Amino acid sequence: MGINVGITGLHATDNPAPGIGVIRSLKHPDGWDGEIIGLAYDVMDTGIYDEDLLDHSYMIPYPNTNSQQILERLLYIHDQNRMDVIIPTLDSELALFQKLEPDLKKAGIAIFIPEVDVSKKVSKVYIADFCEENNIDSPTTRIIKEPGELDKSIKEIGFPLMVKGVFYEAFKCRTKVEVLTHFDEMRTKWGYPIILQEVIEAEEYDICCVGDRDGNMLGAVPIRKTRLTDKGKAWAAITLKNDKLYDLSKKILKALKWAGPCELEILQDKKTKKMHLIEINPRFPAWIYLCTGADQNLPKMVVDLALGKKVDPLPVAKSGVTFVRHATDLVCPIEWLEKLTTIGELHY
């Protein structure tokens, strides 16, 4: 009997969610022995119109909805199409799935994600403290919880600086007027706290890693983004072989005893060559299929980990593998939209 996997994050526009890359990895190279079940938040989540990727799609309530309602919906789906594993792929889902994990487990649905206290340590608000405690370089950061703290923090950091929302978005600011503008935008959009961070003249690297919860790094693929969209998202990238990045990733995952996938954002200072940890995203990156192309199929690894199988660390990923994102059109019958809109499910 094959393993059925439910996957979220299926909206792939110019700021794509990772779900599609996760599915392509599971199906690489010869298809997946089991069903792939798409869990979509919106009828226009683009990936649910790709019948080559999915066996079934179901609409689910947004992560900020009452968790009991989401659980009931997931259990309904599980009843219709058994889900052995769910791979959540969005930042905003982590807290929800952490909360639902015991109930899902009871129902026979496995997930492999970090514990609440672990993910909290590396949230944008606490990551600077984590770095300090573990002797990991990071840019000077101030967490602003009320407007009164802004002036002092600007003076301490100096210009240019980054203004970051607690969940999404970051803007580079060169003047106080710019800071105030983006600060207000963030406050309205995401609320407090708002993060101010030193800008380092640096090369940016990203690493997709998987941790086994015992402090071991089982896979890691470092990349350099070679083309960015206007939102700063990778449109092309290349895999690297870089011992410093590899060792730093290992150190971070060990310190956290991280469970499951994550994406580390690292800046290497152009002058000092120091590696600064900027962010840890608690999920696969949208470019996850590149890892598969570099001989590390990390989504398959996460399915095995979720199912409690013994997983050995993978050999070092192949360097010099590149990807270029390519937008295409999916043509589909109106009945698909109708079914997703009216009954909230689609079976291809």
Add this chain to the structure above:
Amino acid sequence: MSGIFNSEVTISDSGFLFDHGTGLTYSLNETGQFIFTKMKEEVHANKMLELIMEEFDINEETARKDIDDFYRQLKEAGLID
């Protein structure tokens, strides 16, 4: 680390150089390719000078300038220290 280079560096027959540590790529001309290949073979500087003069049929001054220029560009690119 790979010899005198700061990370693993490979070059194709067409002179397309890839730095595996940073992901940066460069296109080398014929002289650059020749010097790079000799550097990878860890050929001594004096011998390198001799080989370049012979390969490209140029005088010592031009050969020395070519080598110096190439090393300077490698340093600027962070490929060597």
